[in-house]
């Protein structure tokens with residue numbers, strides 16, 4: 017007997033007890049639906065985090081000036097800047113995986129326009145900065161090499177700063193004062209949103225690094241070439257860890273550190289932070305899936321229960337089938353197919369329920385949900401597997417019946 | 427060689443501490459083309475014996491050769507194959523599948539024989555026509571009379587061309603008229619060459635057979651040929667005359 021024959025018999029048997037079959041399927045429908053909806057919620061959260069990683073600029077390694085221990089006194093991170101513009105230039109020059117290395121300074125500054133003033137982060141940057149951060153402009157032009165070399169007094173504003181100082185009027189070409197120094201606004205940055213740590217990345221003013229050092233942030237550093245950070249963008253496709261190791265080796269060599277010495281800088285991979293968050297989101301997905309799977313399991317137990325009842329009720333039928341020549345495996349197949357039919361139909365309806373459910377969650381809770389096709393395939397496969405697993409015991413019980421005892425069963 | 431060879435066949439049932447000896451050493455042969463009736467009081471082991479003949483149950487001891495094949499030591503799977511191919515079994519209670527049409531009931535053994543659907547359907551219709559139910563093919567058992575249901579069961583037993591048709595009290599649930607109708611059918615089949623063994627309580631029914639075996643306490647008490655078996659179709663004609671009169 018082939019599988020289609022069994023499937024036909026199974027569907028017919030299920031139609032005899034329609035309500036019972038539907039109720040049994042309901043367990044699987046709810047189970048599969050819950051798995052799909054929950055994984056959808058988890059994957060949606062994960063996707064949001066991933067997007068944030070991308071907004072920070074992927075392939076970014078940040079070198080931060082660190083503590084100096086030459087005098088035996090460990091100074092806090094960044095107190096005395098150990099990195100220099102020359103380090104940045106050397107990194108860009110000597111490491112082939114580096115697309116661009118952008119040195120920068122940062123400080124708080126009062127920005128005034130007309131009678132409005134706003135305290136914001138002032139970054140002294142080079143022409144490479146926006147490329148390193150994957151940060152496009154909305155309007156105007158970026159800082160160029162001429163601005164940096166000539167220490168011109170021009171500024172590019174982040175969206176929050178624009179909002180605070182200009183409201184709806186056009187800032188391009190206007191003069192603002194940063195720490196009382198007048199600057200011409202030449203460009204407006206595109207919005208970037210919150211950082212991985214939750215601060216507003218759009219609350220900034222970018223000015224040339226040279227200008228910042230001379231006029232705005234003032235330099236208390238012994239070395240006028242020092243910078244606080246170097247943002248290094250790695251070429252797509254190159255290995256981040258390997259690039260990081262090369263940068264570390266180069267900086268250690270340039271800073272003349274002996275093998276036993278600590279680094280006097282810190283290399284951070286911005287994505288590290290977010291990967292941790294992404295992992296957390298993934299764990300949440302697994303957790304939700306696990307909880308939802310419990311209901312699928314309960315659905316499976318429901319199938320087993322109903323199949324056991326069915327085998328008992330149909331003992332005489334089984335006896336008769338055996339009497340006319342059914343082998344144990346024919347009976348096994350028949351009941352197994354019946355269980356799998358229940359779980360597979362339940363699975364299909366469950367997928368529909370899960371998709372509807374995750375839509376509803378997106379709509380009413382305004383959470384992002386994301387149902388990937390492989391989730392659907394997996395949930396469906398899982399449902400079928402549940403049918404086989406929980407259908408097997410009742411089916412084997414049926415297959416092992418003794419024909420004459422089954423025929424005599426009252 | 428005889429179709430059925432039974433030697434020193436025994437069957438014991440264990441009920442807790444004591445043992446019931448349902449069949450105690452039967453030895454007999456049935457040749458091809460016979461119509462054998464098995465009689466005997468209730469509890470004499472007729473059904474037990476029939477179930478062993480039908481390979482539904484296995485004997486405790488002795489030998490059973492069916493069509494030359496030793497059946498005693500076969501596995502459940504091989505027994506299923508023999509039930510499917512060599513034996514047609516008819517039950518007192520018909521044992522048709524409910525909510526399943528007559529023709530589908532008849533098809534059942536062919537499904538397990540692995541025949542393709544088209545062949546099955548054609549063959550089932552043919553056999554249903556042979557038992558006089560061509561026009562009832564799509565009726566469900568609940569829409570058929572007892573006699574019609576038993577005909578469907580006989581068609582099911584015949585559909586796979588068995589070597590022997592076994593019937594345990596096939597007329598036990600039917601009235602006299604319908605019983606005779608079934609006997610007409612069985613005699614007809616027997617004349618076409620099918621070997622039949624049937625169990626009955628009634629002498630009237632046994633009179634249609636060519637040989638009567640009588641069991642008592644699991645033993646063969648008598649084994650006698652019927653010199654001139656009654657013709658069921660004649661009996662049917664007589665019954666109809668009586669009904670008219």
Ligand SMILES: Nc1ncnc2c1ncn2[C@@H]1O[C@H](COP(=O)(O)OP(=O)(O)OP(=O)(O)O)[C@@H](O)[C@H]1O
Pocket residue numbers: 439440441446447448466467468469470471472473474475
């Ligand atoms: N499954 C069983 N378990 C225990 N004892 C059984 C079983 N089946 C039959 N017996 C016993 O075996 C003996 C023979 O029973 P069997 O059913 O063969 O009799 P029978 O001749 O068919 O009777 P009847 O004419 O009433 O149908 C009886 O004593 C019965 O109690």
Ligand SMILES: [Mg+2]
Pocket residue numbers: 472473474
């Ligand atoms: Mg009996």
